[in-house]
Amino acid sequence: MADKTREELIEEVKLLQKRVGELEIADTENKKNEVLEYAESIINTVREPLIALDQDLRVVSASRSFYEVFKVNPKETLGQLIYDLGNKQWDIPKLRELLETILPEKATFDNFEVEHDFATIGRRVMLLNARQIERVLGKEKIILLAIEDITERRDIETGLEKAWKELETIKKIADEASEFAQSVINTVREPLISLDQDLRVVTVSRSFYEFFKVDPKETVGHLIYDLGNKQWDIPKLRELLETILPQKTTFDNYEVEHDFVGIGRRIMLLNARQIQRVSGKERIILLAIEDITERRGIENGLEKTRKELAVLAIELERVARVKSEFLANMSHELRTPLNSINGFSEVLYDETFGTLNEKQKKYVSNILASGNHLLLLINQILDMAKVEAGKMKLVLSSLSMKSLLSEISMLVADIVSKKKIEMLLEIAEDLPDIEADELKVKEILYNLLSNAVKFTPDGGKIGMQAKKVYSGIEITVWDRGIGIAPENMEKIFEGFFRVDTPYSRVTEGTGLGLPLSKKLVELHGGKLSVESGGLDKGTLVRFVLPIVSYGGAR
Amino acid sequence: MKKKALVVDDDEKNLLLEKDLLEVAGFEVFEAKNAAEGIAVARKEKPDIIVMDVRLPDMRGTAAAKILRQDKETRDIPIVFVTASLMGGDRKEIDAVTNSGFMGKPVNTRTFAKEISKFIK
Numbered sequence: 089m090a091d092k093t094r095e096e097l098i099e100e101v102k103l104l105q106k107r108v109g110e111l112e113i114a115d116t117e118n119k120k121n122e123v124l125e126y127a128e129s130i131i132n133t134v135r136e137p138l139i140a141l142d143q144d145l146r147v148v149s150a151s152r153s154f155y156e157v158f159k160v161n162p163k164e165t166l167g168q169l170i171y172d173l174g175n176k177q178w179d180i181p182k183l184r185e186l187l188e189t190i191l192p193e194k195a196t197f198d199n200f201e202v203e204h205d206f207a208t209i210g211r212r213v214m215l216l217n218a219r220q221i222e223r224v225l226g227k228e229k230i231i232l233l234a235i236e237d238i239t240e241r242r243d244i245e246t247g248l249e250k251a252w253k254e255l256e257t258i259k260k261i262a263d264e265a266s267e268f269a270q271s272v273i274n275t276v277r278e279p280l281i282s283l284d285q286d287l288r289v290v291t292v293s294r295s296f297y298e299f300f301k302v303d304p305k306e307t308v309g310h311l312i313y314d315l316g317n318k319q320w321d322i323p324k325l326r327e328l329l330e331t332i333l334p335q336k337t338t339f340d341n342y343e344v345e346h347d348f349v350g351i352g353r354r355i356m357l358l359n360a361r362q363i364q365r366v367s368g369k370e371r372i373i374l375l376a377i378e379d380i381t382e383r384r385g386i387e388n389g390l391e392k393t394r395k396e397l398a399v400l401a402i403e404l405e406r407v408a409r410v411k412s413e414f415l416a417n418m419s420h421e422l423r424t425p426l427n428s429i430n431g432f433s434e435v436l437y438d439e440t441f442g443t444l445n446e447k448q449k450k451y452v453s454n455i456l457a458s459g460n461h462l463l464l465l466i467n468q469i470l471d472m473a474k475v476e477a478g479k480m481k482l483v484l485s486s487l488s489m490k491s492l493l494s495e496i497s498m499l500v501a502d503i504v505s506k507k508k509i510e511m512l513l514e515i516a517e518d519l520p521d522i523e524a525d526e527l528k529v530k531e532i533l534y535n536l537l538s539n540a541v542k543f544t545p546d547g548g549k550i551g552m553q554a555k556k557v558y559s560g561i562e563i564t565v566w567d568r569g570i571g572i573a574p575e576n577m578e579k580i581f582e583g584f585f586r587v588d589t590p591y592s593r594v595t596e597g598t599g600l601g602l603p604l605s606k607k608l609v610e611l612h613g614g615k616l617s618v619e620s621g622g623l624d625k626g627t628l629v630r631f632v633l634p635i636v637s638y639g640g641a642r
Numbered sequence: 643m644k645k646k647a648l649v650v651d652d653d654e655k656n657l658l659l660e661k662d663l664l665e666v667a668g669f670e671v672f673e674a675k676n677a678a679e680g681i682a683v684a685r686k687e688k689p690d691i692i693v694m695d696v697r698l699p700d701m702r703g704t705a706a707a708k709i710l711r712q713d714k715e716t717r718d719i720p721i722v723f724v725t726a727s728l729m730g731g732d733r734k735e736i737d738a739v740t741n742s743g744f745m746g747k748p749v750n751t752r753t754f755a756k757e758i759s760k761f762i763k
Contacts, residue, residue: 416727419726419727420697420725420726420727421726422726423726423747423748424653424656424726424747425655426747426748427653427655427656427659427726427747427748427749428653428655428656428659428748429748430748430751431656431659431663431748431749431751432655432659434750434751434752435659435662435663435751438751438752440662440666441662459748463748
C-alpha cells in the first residue's frame with residue numbers, strides 16, 4: 089500500500105467511523121474487531137507518525153512510524169498521558185493549547201505548527217493535524233493526531249528563501265555591475281567590444297560604432313571577423329584571439345595594422361582580457377582597440393625629424409668649422425697685402441727715404457687711413473666670427489676701472505678736441521676693481537666713445553658715467569647727437585648697419601663696433617642696452633660688467 | 643760692426659719692407675724667399691737674428707726653426723716670427739720654439755726695428 093495523503097487518510101478514517109457506527113447497529117462483535125484491525129493496519133502503514141488519544145489525552149494507539157520517528161517503544165507509550173511521553177518531553181505548551189483549548193471547540197484542526205526541542209531527536213518543527221472522532225474504539229471520544237515532521241522541509245524552505253534572497257542580491261549586484269560595466273564601456277573613448285567564446289560580438293561601446301563607422305544592427309551577434317563586410321578578418325587578430333589568448337588570459341599592446349574600407353589604413357593597439365563569467369562556464373573576451381595611427385605618424389615624423397636634425401647639426405658644425413677656417417684664412421690673406429700697403433705708405437709718410445710734397449703727403453696719408461680702416465674691419469669681422477663660433481676666449485685679470493676709464497678718456501681726447509666736443513666724466517669714487525679682459529673692455533669703451541663722437545655735431549656734448557650697482561659696475565656712454573629712429577632700434581645690432589651722419593665721414597665706421605661691443609659685454613656675463621629719444625634726441629648706451637666675469641680662459 | 647739680420651718671407655713686398663726698415667735701423671740684411679733657402683743662408687752667414695714668416699711655400703716657419711735648432715751653428719740664433727695669422731694654434735706652435743718671439747702683421751713700421759733689436763742678447 090502506497091503512502092497516503094492526510095486527506096485520503098481522513099477520508100478513510102471517516103469511512104471507518106461510519107462503518108463502526110453501522111457495526112454497532114448490527115451488534116456483531118466479530119465484525120467490529122475486523123474493522124478495528126483494519127483501522128490499525130492503516131495507521132501502521134502510513135509513514136506519517138500518527139497517534140490516537142482518548143478523552144483524557146492518554147495514548148490509545150500509535151503508528152509504527154511514530155515509534156520510529158520519536159525513538160520510543162510501545163511499552164512506555166500506550167496508556168500514557170501524551171504530555172508524559174518520552175520522559176515528559178511532550179509537555180509542549182502549544183500542544184496543550186491545541187488539545188485543551190482549540191480542539192474541544194473545533195472537531196478538526198490542520199497545519200498547527202509546533203516547534204520543540206526533543207531530548208532524543210533534537211529540535212524539530214512539526215505540523216500537527218487533529219481530528220476528534222466520537223464514539224469509536226469503545227471510547228466516547230478519540231483524538232487522532234497526525235504529526236508531520238517538517239523540520240527538513242522548513243530547513244529547505246528557509247534555505248530556499250535565503251537562497252532566493254541571496255540570488256536577488258546577487259542579481260541586483262550583478263545588474264549594478266553590469267550596468268556599471270556598460271556605462272564604463274560607453275564612457276571610454278577607446279573603442280571596446282566584448283566577444284563570447286565563439287568570438288561573436290556581445291557588447292559594443294558607443295565609441296566603437298563612431299570610430300569604425302558601423303551600426304549596432306550589423307555588429308552585435310556577428311562574428312568579429314565578419315564585421316564591416318569581413319574587413320575585420322585580419323590574420324594578426326586571428327592570431328591574437330585564436331592562438332595567443334587561449335594560452336594567456338590577458339594581452340596588452342598587440343599591434344595590428346590594417347587597411348579599413350571606411351577609415352583607411354589604421355595602426356591599432358589591441359588590449360585583450362579573457363573573463364570567466366560568474367554563472368556558467370562562458371568565456372567573455374574584452375577587446376580594447378586603441379588607434380595609434382596618428383601617434384605612430386607623429387612618432388615616425390619625430391624620429392625622421394630627429395634624424396634630419398642630427399644630420400643638420402653635423403652639417404652645421406661642419407659649416408661653422410669651415411666658416412671659422414675660412415675667416416682665419418681670409419684674415420691672413422687680407423693682412424698680408426695690408427702689411428705692405430700700410431707699411432710702405434707709413435714709411436713714405438714718415439719721409440724715411442726723402443721728403444714728399446704736400447700733395448704726395450696728403451695722398452699717402454689717405455692710403456694709410458683707408459688701410460687702417462680696412463685693418464679695423466678685418467679685425468672686427470674676425471672677432472665677431474670668433475664670438476659667434478664660441479672661440480673668443482677672455483683673458484681675465486684684476487682691473488682698476490678708475491684708471492682704465494681715465495686711460496680711455498685720454499685715448500679719445502684727441503678726436504674729442506678735434507671736434508671741439510665737451511666730454512663730461514662722472515666716475516664714482518667707490519668704483520671697485522673688477523675681473524675682466526682688459527683689452528676687450530678697452531675695445532668696448534673705445535667703440536662706444538668713438539661712436540658718441542662720430543654722431544655728435546662739432547661743439548656738442550658727450551659723457552661717460554660709471555657707478556657701482558648691485559650686479560657690478562654700470563657704465564653709461566651718452567651723446568646729444570643724431571639719435572636713433574625707433575624703426576632702427578633693432579637693426580643697430582645686426583652688423584654693418586650704419587646711420588648716415590652729417591657730423592662725420594661715413595667711411596670712418598665699420599658698422600660692427602656696437603654689435604661687437606654687445607657681444608663682448610655678454611661674453612663677460614654682462615648686459616648692454618641702447619636708449620634713444622628718437623632722431624636728433626641723442627643716444628645712451630648702458631652696460632653692466634659683473635665684478636667677476638665668467639667664461640674667461642683659465 | 644753691423645748686426646746681421648736674416649729675413650725669410652715669400653711675399654716679396656713684405657720682404658722688401660722689412661729689409662728696408664731694418665737697413666734704415668743699421669742692420670746688414672740677408673733675404674730668403676723660402677725655408678730651405680733661409681736655412682742655407684742662416685748656416686752660411688750666422689745672423690744675429692732671424693725674422694721669419696710662419697707660412698712659407700716649402701714648409702712652415704716653425705718646422706724650419708726646428709731644423710735650425712738641431713744644428714749647433716744655428717741653435718742659439720733668436721727667431722722672431724712675423725705672421726698675419728692670429729689663430730691660437732699658431733701661437734702654440736711658436737711658443738714651442740726656444741728663444742723665439744712673435745709679431746703680428748701688419749707691422750708697425752715706426753717700432754719694427756726697435757722691437758726686433760730687443761730679441762738680440
